[in-house]
Amino acid sequence: MIEAPGFETLITALYPRGDKYLKSDAVFGVKTSLIVDLQDVTSDEEARAKGFESGPFKLLQQDFVLVRREEAKIARAERAAKTVPDEAKVEGL
Numbered sequence: 374m375i376e377a378p379g380f381e382t383l384i385t386a387l388y389p390r391g392d393k394y395l396k397s398d399a400v401f402g403v404k405t406s407l408i409v410d411l412q413d414v415t416s417d418e419e420a421r422a423k424g425f426e427s428g429p430f431k432l433l434q435q436d437f438v439l440v441r442r443e444e445a446k447i448a449r450a451e452r453a454a455k456t457v458p459d460e461a462k463v464e465g466l
Contacts (some may be wrong), residue, residue: 380439388433409433
């Protein structure tokens, strides 16, 4: 979960490339855009710089873009307007 004041909260999951569970996700939430590459880091110096006592560890570098709350509200309203049929269309059924 990623939060920032004035922005929509982002809840997501990332999946390591090659993971044995990629094709068996219970809710079928694995999308190509959510599959990530983890970098192997063996340097004890880099490990300490990241807060670990020593290496090795896996490193993920990923950028996330948050949407301002007002922009999200407008986008939801526009999407809802496109998915809710007009009364005239319903009468013609």
